[in-house]
Amino acid sequence: MTDRHHEWQALVQSWEAELGPETLTQARYRLRMRVLRFGLNLVTASVLAALWLFTGWAVALRDALQANASWVRTWLYILLLSALSGVLTFPLTWWFEFRVEQRLGMMRQSFWGWLLDQLKQGALSLLIQSLWLSGLYVVFRRWPDRWLLGVSLGVLLFLAVFYLLQPLFLRLRYKAEPFNDPELRAQLEDLFARAGVPFGGLAVLRVGEKTARATAALVPHGAGTRVVLFDTLLEALSPRAVVAVVAHELGHKVHRDMLKLMALFAVALIAALSVGYKVLVALGDWDGLEGPTDVATLPLLWLILAWLGAGLQILFNAFSRRQEFAADAYALTLTQDPEALEEAFRVLARLNKALPQPPLWVERLLDSHPSLARRVWALRQRAASVGSRGAGGG
Ligand SMILES: [Zn+2]
Structure with missing residues (x-):
């Protein structure tokens, strides 16, 4: 065991001690629930795809709506299928977003208040998602040879709209109040x-x-x-x-981290859709389906996107954790106030029920932010090296 290793363990232990046994138990519970949710998302996507396809319901609904006849019918089909999937997975949404939060002591809304917010937000994201998915099928139909270009433009448009609507998503859920300081x-x-x-x-x-x-x-x-x-x-x-x-x-802003993440996301989404298209071509004439132009292949596309998305998330998180370290370093340079940053980490860990250091595999799988212990560690190393350089140089 090296000194550094001891120092590191002492840091993690002192942070755990500071959180106290009750918060620590809650943080462990929260971690287990996040891992469970990650796994269940993949299971749910698979079960839903099987449900729609093996029962023949996806095809039957397409025929009933004549869903490939026009883009409006395609959109209606997507809207209906998305809403039904949302209803079927509602128990999971309730468990992870309401019940778990309640058990952690973080939920301050009643069930009905929460449900109303959920419906408002759900309606908005249903609208956005169904519109861009129907756009995707229109592109597959109109430009079978140049769909990649159309899809790329669509993805960029979608991301731009999402970026601009972001404040609206927050405003929909929370009221603004004046700032008097x-x-x-x-x-x-x-x-x-x-x-x-x-x-x-x-x-x-x-x-x-x-x-x-x-x-x-x-x-x-x-x-x-x-x-x-x-x-x-x-x-x-x-x-x-x-x-x-x-x-x-401000570190994120100056480093243009959002833009970089969105560019990476666009590339990943286009790549995932390309894979999806290939799979739809290969499997799309299975049991009543009619290839990539047929909107009844939607459950298959969802399944592909869910599994590829989970894989890509791991990559994204690695990229994002580097951005977080860089933003911390920027904040330290700008404020010259390591104690204030540490205070913020400490309080946020307690409020958000974050383990100071989760198991490494969980951090790699799920976390877009480095563990708080590693952030404090990096901060102290940086502050110490700046300090000693300052002392040496006079
Ligand atoms: Zn950050």
Whole structure:
């Protein structure tokens, strides 16, 4: 055992001790549920595809609706099949998004309040998804030779719309409330100025009545960038730590991490759809199906996307964890305040019931963020090396 190894273990243990036995038990439970959900998603996608295809219902519904006759009928078919799948998988959604949160003490909504939000959000994503999926089948039909170009353009359009609608998704669920802390506001404006990012205002979302989760985000607003803070974050953190969190988000902004992730996502989605198309060509005339132009192949396409998506997620997470380390480093440089960053990590770990260090395979499989212990470790190493360099140079 090296000194570094001991030091690392001491760090993890001290963090676990700080969380306390109750929160630690909850964090372990949350971890088990996340792993379970990852596995169940794949199982569900497989069972649903089998259900629609082996019973012949996918084909029967297509014939009943004459779903390939026009794009509106295709869209209706997708809408119906998606809604039915949503209803069938509702018990899982309820378990993982309501019951588990409730057991963790993070859910502050009643079942009916939660259900209403779920329906609103579900309707919006159903609309967006069904529109782009029907667009996909239209492209497969109209441009059998050049579908890849059409699909690529479609994917880019879809991502652009999604990016622009992002603030709307938040607004749909949470109300905004005024921000009454001129001092913190001035500090944040100063931070933006030092980062060279135009300040586009500040919004606080009242999430505390619905969930205990806390986070911050930067969203495009006019020509500038707007800070969106959860009220839970403002309650839990000192102003110094809030500044550190926003500095971390500015790191993402300055590094253009969102754009890079979306570009990577676009490439991955286009690649996955290409594989999907090939499979639909190969298997698409099976038992009443009529190849890639037939919307009754949708369950098959979903299945392919679910399994490829799970594989790609692992790749994405690795990329994203590197971005998180880089944003932490940026925040440290910008604020010169390692204690504030550590405070933020510590409080967020407690609020979001995150294990300081989950098993490595879980982190690789599921986590878009490095473990909190590794983030603190990296932070301390960096602060120490900057400190010693400063001391040596005078
Ligand atoms: Zn981040």
